[in-house]
Amino acid sequence: MWFMRLTTKGRYAVTAMLDLALHTDQGPISLAGISKRQEISLSYLEQLFAKLRQRDLVSSVRGPGGGYKLSRDAGDIFVAEIIDAVNESIDATSCGGGGSCQHGEVCLTHYLWSDLSQQIHEFLSGISLASLVARKDVQAVSDRQDRRERGDLQLDDVISASTLG
Structure with a gap:
């Protein structure tokens, strides 16, 4: 049986990959830039990107302008x-997917939560980075983050952005 548990590591990896996809037209993107925009520690991103590179989801470009x-x-x-x-x-079961939440045995609702985990995985398997990049709400957040990074985010921008979500 397959289980999903979405933790900070998974959320940060998706966030960083979406940031990379949103900025792909700018050439190689530095982890420092992603770190600043997404407020994720650089050392944590380095660990995540090592795994993403092993799975051939990203590639690194060395040298000046690399990323x-x-x-x-x-x-x-x-x-x-x-x-x-x-x-x-992503694991919606309370027993961590091992089926041992009641004295080493499966609990009454284990299979319900296990099925939910499978449904979540199937749902996320149908969402591409491109479909997220195309969303206007995602683009608005990215634009706000870019303005903040450049230092030209105004108070009225923050107020109007907060009304989006």
């Missing part, structure tokens, strides 16, 4: 694949 880029088209990279790459799973 990371997607290894394939954003339409061919799916959210579940990113979560799987960082060795995470």
Whole structure:
């Protein structure tokens, strides 16, 4: 049986990959830039990107102007694949997928939560980075983050952005 548990590692990996996809037209993207925009520690991103590179989701470009880029088209990279790459799973069961929450035995609702985990994985398997990039709400958040990074985010921008969500 297959289980999913979405933790900070999985969420951060998806966030970082979406940031990379949103900025792909700028050439290789530095982890420092992603770190600043997404407020994720640089050392944590380095660990995540090592796993993402092993799974051939990203490739690194060395030298001046180097950084990371997607290894394939954003339409061919799916959210579940990113979560799987960082060795995470989404598990809605309370027993951590092992089926031993009641004295070493499966509890009454184990299979219900296990089925939910499978449904979540299937749902995330159908969402590509490109479909997220195409969303206007995602683009608005990215634009706000870019303005903040450049230092030209105004108070009225923050107020109007907060009304989006």
